[in-house]
Amino acid sequence: MKILLIVAILTSMAFSKVEVAVSYKYIEDITKNIAGDLVEIETLAKPKEDPHFVMARPSLISKLRNVDLLILNGGQLEIGWLPPLIKRANNAKIFDGAGGFLDLSQHINMLDVHSSVSRADGDVHPDGNPHFILDPYNVPIIAKAIADKLSKIDSSNKETYQKNYEAFTAKWDKNLIAWGEKMKPFKGKKVIQYHKSFDYFLKRYKMELLDTIEPLPGISPTSKHIMELISKIKEEKAALLIMHDVYHNRKAAKLISAKTELKIIDVPHDVDALQGADSIENFYNSIINGLTK
Numbered sequence: 001m002k003i004l005l006i007v008a009i010l011t012s013m014a015f016s017k018v019e020v021a022v023s024y025k026y027i028e029d030i031t032k033n034i035a036g037d038l039v040e041i042e043t044l045a046k047p048k049e050d051p052h053f054v055m056a057r058p059s060l061i062s063k064l065r066n067v068d069l070l071i072l073n074g075g076q077l078e079i080g081w082l083p084p085l086i087k088r089a090n091n092a093k094i095f096d097g098a099g100g101f102l103d104l105s106q107h108i109n110m111l112d113v114h115s116s117v118s119r120a121d122g123d124v125h126p127d128g129n130p131h132f133i134l135d136p137y138n139v140p141i142i143a144k145a146i147a148d149k150l151s152k153i154d155s156s157n158k159e160t161y162q163k164n165y166e167a168f169t170a171k172w173d174k175n176l177i178a179w180g181e182k183m184k185p186f187k188g189k190k191v192i193q194y195h196k197s198f199d200y201f202l203k204r205y206k207m208e209l210l211d212t213i214e215p216l217p218g219i220s221p222t223s224k225h226i227m228e229l230i231s232k233i234k235e236e237k238a239a240l241l242i243m244h245d246v247y248h249n250r251k252a253a254k255l256i257s258a259k260t261e262l263k264i265i266d267v268p269h270d271v272d273a274l275q276g277a278d279s280i281e282n283f284y285n286s287i288i289n290g291l292t293k
């Protein structure tokens with residue numbers, strides 16, 4: 001009887017998958033590359049949703065209740081919606097600091113750390129810019145953090161996670177070279193964006209940010225700021241374009257575009273935010289092709 005029970009437990013262990021919840025689709029895709037069928041993934045945010053203000057649907061609480069691991073972007077990107085869900089799910093495995101909690105921002109060199117004007121002004125990113133997924137060079141760092149965490153939680157499959165990580169990064173390195181070539185003509189090009197969504201991308205490819213449409217991260221544009229922006233654009237001699245995310249209101253961008261003839265280019269902020277951006281690889285393909293077409 002005892003032996004049968006042990007066999008039953010071992011069998012269930014051998015076939016049970018690691019249950020993972022991730023905040024965003026891009027994390028799901030990188031995790032799938034590392035873990036394949038060894039994990040079951042629940043993704044909390046919808047890809048076209050504003051990543052700062054995800055609708056806290058009750059179904060998200062049940063998704064968190066039984067998972068072994070929670071992987072989040074961190075850097076306060078989820079601060080407005082995820083902490084109450086974690087609290088209500090009451091799953092000790094995924095509490096901040098527990099073994100099943102992975103905050104990716106902890107592994108990244110973040111931009112704008114401590115440079116923010118003032119928390120009192122309503123800046124949604126007082127601790128630095130959390131939109132680091134826009135730099136494709138951060139992907140191998142994220143993949144490594146995920147592979148290492150899964151190797152700890154599910155040590156019997158450690159070799160598979162590490163092997164998959166190596167294969168993934170070898171392929172990724174080739175992409176980085178190809179994307180670098182394609183982006184060369186954009187060096188020095190000046191850009192307007194709604195929010196500081198694409199700073200990592202701009203920095204990586206040596207593009208410049210002329211200004212954001214919102215006066216401060218998380219603050220809606222005022223007509224004064226838009227007027228100033230329009231005159232600033234008119235003074236600029238350099239080639240300009242507006243890179244716009246899919247979730248902020250476009251009224252201001254359209255007005256600016258109408259007054260200055262700047263082109264608005266749609267840029268995904270997450271995997272599946274735009275058609276064609278259906279994997280972590282195609283996420284960058286879609287951004288770069290959108291710019292270069």
Ligand SMILES: [Zn+2]
Pocket residue numbers: 052124125130131195196197217
């Ligand atoms: Zn933001």
